[in-house]
């Protein structure tokens with residue numbers, strides 16, 4: 320006789336908007352979101368993330384058949400406005416991964432400045448502006464960017480982008496100096512969005528909203544302070560990114576935070592320092608964006624996820 324191992328499908332959501340957004344697999348329309356939840360509810364057992372965390376940490380023996388966990392990254396306002404009412408309607412719990420920087424500094428995360436620029440400009444114009452400004456302000460970085468080529472690696476990380484855009488995104492995330500990023504994107508967004516900070520309130524959940532999610536039984540998780548690529552950081556800088564956000568979220572929710580989502584989420588986006596920090600803070604789970612279904616009590620710090628749009632195809636796509 321053999322036993323079928325417990326499996327858990329973890330679905331990952333980012334943007335959920337009613338308006339048209341032209342890029343990326345990370346965007347889901349409001350209507351599609353509701354349809355997907357109906358589909359997932361009919362096909363899987365959508366479990367409270369805390370049930371999964373208890374299982375992974377050996378506090379319980381087994382999972383319900385066809386378990387599924389829903390995750391929402393980046394603390395976006397639509398998670399409060401759109402997602403939570405739908406989850407409540409269907410009696411479902413999810414996990415929401417938050418960055419503290421926008422809450423504390425009243426400023427956009429770098430990763431979202433890139434999204435904002437790309438959402439307004441065509442890819443062609445975005446790439447042209449980016450290259451023009453980079454060449455102007457830092458010729459050495461520009462030369463490095465211009466000469467970089469590793470098609471296989473780029474294809475693996477950015478499957479949905481043109482080769483040119485893959486190269487640009489890789490350079491921004493893995494190589495571009497953070498201070499140059501600030502100058503470059505301030506220039507790039509100048510005249511494109513007007514007063515960027517006026518959009519902040521509509522972009523991120525505020526502390527009160529995060530607290531109310533937690534009070535309604537949703538799980539709040541740590542997504543680092545400012546969404547930097549952890550594997551680029553020194554040991555001390557990485558500790559600060561994780562610990563500072565941990566403390567802020569504990570304060571906001573009045574609860575101990577014990578789940579983590581790795582920014583960018585690839586296996587090379589983090590390292591042993593990341594895991595050491597999570598262990599020392601008593602974290603129970605860490606989610607990445609590498610694709611796959613989780614089988615049994617596998618490594619609780621490498622939980623695989625599937626982007627919702629890869630799971631449920633839509634007629635819009």
Ligand SMILES: [Zn+2]
Pocket residue numbers: 392393542546582583
């Ligand atoms: Zn993120």
